[in-house]
Amino acid sequence: MAELYELTITEARRRLDAGDITSVQLTEAVLERIAAVDSQVRAYLAISDDLAMRQARAADARRRAGNATGPLDGIPLAIKDVINVQGLTTTCGSKIIENFVPPYDSTAVARLKDAGAVLLGKTNCDEFAMGSSTERSAFFVTHNPWDLERVPGGSSGGSAAAVAAGAALGALGTDTGGSIRQPASLCGVTGLKPTYGRVSRYGLVAFGSSLDQIGPFAWTAQDCALILGAIAGADPHDSTAAPQPVPDYVAGLNGDVRGLRVGVPKEYFVEGLEAGVEAAVRDALELLRANGAEIVDVSLPHTKYALPVYYIIAPAEASANLARYDGVRYGVKQAGDSYWDELERTRGSGFGAEVRRRIMLGTYALSAGYYDAYYKRAQQVRTLIRRDFEQAFAQVDILAAPTSPTVAFKIGEKTDDPLAMYLEDVCTLPINLAGMPGLVVPCGFSAGLPVGLQLIGRPFDEGTLLRAGDAYQRLTDWHTRRPALTAST
Numbered sequence: 001m002a003e004l005y006e007l008t009i010t011e012a013r014r015r016l017d018a019g020d021i022t023s024v025q026l027t028e029a030v031l032e033r034i035a036a037v038d039s040q041v042r043a044y045l046a047i048s049d050d051l052a053m054r055q056a057r058a059a060d061a062r063r064r065a066g067n068a069t070g071p072l073d074g075i076p077l078a079i080k081d082v083i084n085v086q087g088l089t090t091t092c093g094s095k096i097i098e099n100f101v102p103p104y105d106s107t108a109v110a111r112l113k114d115a116g117a118v119l120l121g122k123t124n125c126d127e128f129a130m131g132s133s134t135e136r137s138a139f140f141v142t143h144n145p146w147d148l149e150r151v152p153g154g155s156s157g158g159s160a161a162a163v164a165a166g167a168a169l170g171a172l173g174t175d176t177g178g179s180i181r182q183p184a185s186l187c188g189v190t191g192l193k194p195t196y197g198r199v200s201r202y203g204l205v206a207f208g209s210s211l212d213q214i215g216p217f218a219w220t221a222q223d224c225a226l227i228l229g230a231i232a233g234a235d236p237h238d239s240t241a242a243p244q245p246v247p248d249y250v251a252g253l254n255g256d257v258r259g260l261r262v263g264v265p266k267e268y269f270v271e272g273l274e275a276g277v278e279a280a281v282r283d284a285l286e287l288l289r290a291n292g293a294e295i296v297d298v299s300l301p302h303t304k305y306a307l308p309v310y311y312i313i314a315p316a317e318a319s320a321n322l323a324r325y326d327g328v329r330y331g332v333k334q335a336g337d338s339y340w341d342e343l344e345r346t347r348g349s350g351f352g353a354e355v356r357r358r359i360m361l362g363t364y365a366l367s368a369g370y371y372d373a374y375y376k377r378a379q380q381v382r383t384l385i386r387r388d389f390e391q392a393f394a395q396v397d398i399l400a401a402p403t404s405p406t407v408a409f410k411i412g413e414k415t416d417d418p419l420a421m422y423l424e425d426v427c428t429l430p431i432n433l434a435g436m437p438g439l440v441v442p443c444g445f446s447a448g449l450p451v452g453l454q455l456i457g458r459p460f461d462e463g464t465l466l467r468a469g470d471a472y473q474r475l476t477d478w479h480t481r482r483p484a485l486t487a488s489t
């Protein structure tokens with residue numbers, strides 16, 4: 001029988017409802033698992049065990065009184081450390097705000113709390129979510145539970161690794177260019193980037209404001225559906241959080257892909273795509289076809305511009321968003337001879353190398369004389385990229401593609417080569433530029449390491465993505481595989 005920390009959310013909920021287990025038992029089991037394995041994985045920047053145990057006891061009391069608040073009541077989850085939880089430090093993986101304690105909850109977290117979730121702690125990430133390996137955290141590197149010498153992906157590597165290691169039943173991450181989907185793929189778990197505007201960004205520390213979205217990690221599409229249902233929807237605190245009604249995502253999971261038109265964009269089978277990754281993705285497509293889906297070749301002709309366009313727009317937005325960190329109210333502060341001197345020293349030492357690179361790239365792209373040539377041009381090409389998707393979705397219901405060209409790579413392998421690191425997201429960042437939702441489900445292994453299938457949907461059609469991902473998971477058992485991680489003594 002599975003250990004409690006290995007349960008899916010759906011199964012844990014069934015056992016909680018049946019009275020077989022309590023949230024206190026479940027939460028204790030996960031906290032013990034964290035104690036046993038997190039010295040190796042290092043998924044967590046901070047563990048909020050007091051808060052978690054208080055919430056677990058409250059959840060049990062509600063259940064005993066017949067007042068359980070829904071499917072997440074009593075379920076232990078982890079939160080990426082760019083998302084505010086009132087009273088817990090938000091570091092964003094950065095020294096520049098390492099002692100910032102937010103006095104309020106982000107909307108996503110407030111909604112998880114309302115749904116009764118138990119919060120285990122804050123997970124590690126690349127500094128300000130800039131990166132694809134979690135090696136850019138200012139604090140430490142997170143290790144992939146499938147092979148501790150490899151990266152978990154990033155930037156939400158701590159959240160993905162926590163789920164994969166049994167150190168949380170689910171987690172929130174954020175995805176600006178791939179930061180939920182790529183680590184989900186590299187850690188062998190399921191991850192969803194919702195449509196831009198599906199989930200409020202209030203209380204999420206901004207990286208690229210036109211690209212960022214909060215979304216869930218869990219073992220299954222069904223569990224991601226539960227979390228998305230809890231956190232999605234309009235929010236008076238964020239005018240970009242869309243008013244579209246939030247459907248019952250779980251009710252839509254009927255296991256059926258018959259007649260589903262699945263487009264396969266040829267541009268996503270990129271140069272440098274590992275043979276084992278391609279084979280796993282093609283096998284998954286074949287299985288969908290064998291079960292009644294119609295597989296159609298499509299083209300998204302502007303795909304090749306997505307990487308350069310992203311690396312203008314995302315740094316431009318980041319340079320504006322990060323201008324507020326001046327060390328005056330919180331974080332590190334370096335003394336200097338004047339205000340400017342202080343600012344230069346503070347920002348020069350408080351931000352890590354990758355963040356400084358983004359600020360310089362972004363400031364350059366926005367500066368007078370270059371704005372039209374770079375930023376404006378990039379926005380125009382972004383429109384062409386979005387139109388590619390609109391045209392494809394006139395023919396098909398969803399798209400299917402690889403998530404990352406590679407499986408998890410060795411720690412240190414790409415840190416000296418920013419371009420190699422940026423190429424990790426070549427199959428994910430066009431989706432952010434277009435604002436579409438993307439779901440990643442485990443679809444096999446290459447050289448013993450997990451591979452994820454990426455499904456891309458129409459705006460606000462997470463329902464179809466989740467239905468396809470869930471149907472795939474009813475046909476396969478990749479999402480039931482667990483890494484052979486042994487407790488350190």
Ligand code: GLN
Pocket residue numbers: 129130131132154155174175176177178179180207314422425
């Ligand atoms: N790896 C990409 C970057 O560094 C995407 C990061 C993200 O999605 N937050 O910008």
